Amino acid sequence: MNQLSDRINNLATSATLAMAAKARELRAEGKDIIGLSLGEPDFNTPDFIKDAAIEAINQNYNSYTPVDGYVELKEAIINKFKRDNNLSYTLPQIVVSTGAKQSLANIASVMLNAGDEVILPCPYWVSYSDIVKLSDGIPVEVQTSIDTDFKMTADQLEAAITPKTKMIWYSSPCNPSGSVYSKEELRALADVLQKHPNIYVVSDEIYEHINFKGGHFSMAEFEDMYDRTITVNGVSKAFAMTGWRIGYIGAPDWIARACNKMQGQITSGANCIAQRAVITALEAEPSSIKYMVDEFKERRKLILNLLSEIEGFKTNEPEGAFYVFPNVSSYFGKTIKGKTINNASDFSLFLLEEALVATVTGEAFGNPDCIRISYAASQEEIKEAIKRIKTALS
Numbered sequence: 001m002n003q004l005s006d007r008i009n010n011l012a013t014s015a016t017l018a019m020a021a022k023a024r025e026l027r028a029e030g031k032d033i034i035g036l037s038l039g040e041p042d043f044n045t046p047d048f049i050k051d052a053a054i055e056a057i058n059q060n061y062n063s064y065t066p067v068d069g070y071v072e073l074k075e076a077i078i079n080k081f082k083r084d085n086n087l088s089y090t091l092p093q094i095v096v097s098t099g100a101k102q103s104l105a106n107i108a109s110v111m112l113n114a115g116d117e118v119i120l121p122c123p124y125w126v127s128y129s130d131i132v133k134l135s136d137g138i139p140v141e142v143q144t145s146i147d148t149d150f151k152m153t154a155d156q157l158e159a160a161i162t163p164k165t166k167m168i169w170y171s172s173p174c175n176p177s178g179s180v181y182s183k184e185e186l187r188a189l190a191d192v193l194q195k196h197p198n199i200y201v202v203s204d205e206i207y208e209h210i211n212f213k214g215g216h217f218s219m220a221e222f223e224d225m226y227d228r229t230i231t232v233n234g235v236s237k238a239f240a241m242t243g244w245r246i247g248y249i250g251a252p253d254w255i256a257r258a259c260n261k262m263q264g265q266i267t268s269g270a271n272c273i274a275q276r277a278v279i280t281a282l283e284a285e286p287s288s289i290k291y292m293v294d295e296f297k298e299r300r301k302l303i304l305n306l307l308s309e310i311e312g313f314k315t316n317e318p319e320g321a322f323y324v325f326p327n328v329s330s331y332f333g334k335t336i337k338g339k340t341i342n343n344a345s346d347f348s349l350f351l352l353e354e355a356l357v358a359t360v361t362g363e364a365f366g367n368p369d370c371i372r373i374s375y376a377a378s379q380e381e382i383k384e385a386i387k388r389i390k391t392a393l394s
């Protein structure tokens with residue numbers, strides 16, 4: 001008998017992790033799977049950061065850390081916010097967590113009461129919806145389309161707001177669409193929010209540096225939004241540090257204090273060695289990771305070119321992150337190689353089984369017409385993967 005709580009029974013398994021597990025299974029059977037499903041840079045963590053970690057071990061950083069992070073790291077984060085985002089925060093406004101994912105979970109649990117609605121422009125990062133639900137919040141999906149570059153417009157935001165709306169969560173650059181909100185687009189959303197002073201914003205900026213156009217803008221830079229925006233960031237993507245598990249927020253201090261309190265009862269402070277290494281990472285100029293961004297840009301060009309040769313893939317031009325999010329709905333209702341494709345999940349499974357390429361269904365991101373293809377893979381792998389997809393579909 002299932003004795004588990006409703007909470008866990010109702011929780012979806014992360015679709016990206018589920019796809020990675022399935023790909024691993026097939027690999028264990030000897031199949032040569034190309035993994036384009038995970039949101040993980042395929043670079044090594046830069047040496048100067050690894051050296052800082054080794055030094056921290058040798059200096060015996062081994063004790064519990066302050067719940068909200070070492071002061072030196074929080075200072076480095078404050079300087080980073082000032083340098084890169086023109087944002088001024090003080091020490092009590094910063095909380096370091098075990099990944100931005102934990103930062104988001106903290107925010108949901110300190111901000112949401114049962115029935116509070118959280119507006120999620122679709123497509124959204126896979127975990128937003130379930131993190132909100134875990135805190136008894138109600139995700140309210142706002143469908144966007146490729147015609148608006150998968151961005152929510154001010155009118156759409158206005159229409160989605162109800163008396164129960166508590167927050168809006170979005171990422172820019174966006175996982176999975178790669179879209180980047182411009183200052184003007186954010187201003188239009190902020191103008192709507194002026195009429196609704198009790199709505200808070202989570203601005204997830206974890207892909208900030210992986211921006212091919214430049215011009216990253218933070219919602220909190222608007223003076224009238226500063227007091228109700230929580231800026232989420234981390235080192236996983238820009239510094240190729242996914243496994244080090246460090247994320248952080250800059251927030252109004254009452255929210256940061258609440259996150260600190262929550263974290264103190266759940267996990268305590270983040271890993272000591274990783275925190276020391278992240279001080280070094282954040283103190284470095286963003287130019288120190290430009291070689292990775294340049295390579296992602298090359299791969300984006302490559303994958304967009306290759307995908308344009310496959311009939312039925314409609315793709316926007318992502319301005320950041322390392323994903324493409326093609327609309328593949330023209331395949332729905334078709335039978336290929338004896339397999340009927342009714343939706344994006346069928347399509348993604350078809351690609352895994354017939355092309356041996358792992359992608360993720362758009363359903364997981366709130367868009368059932370698309371699939372997400374990560375190009376955090378070598379150019380050779382990308383070429384081979386798209387060749388296989390083309391062959392499987394022809």
Ligand SMILES: Cc1ncc(COP(=O)(O)O)c(C=O)c1O
Nearest residue numbers: 099100101125171175234236247
């Ligand atoms: C938009 C977005 N936010 C947050 C995260 C979580 O990052 P972290 O590794 O810091 O937990 C991810 C990771 O995929 C992401 O894509």
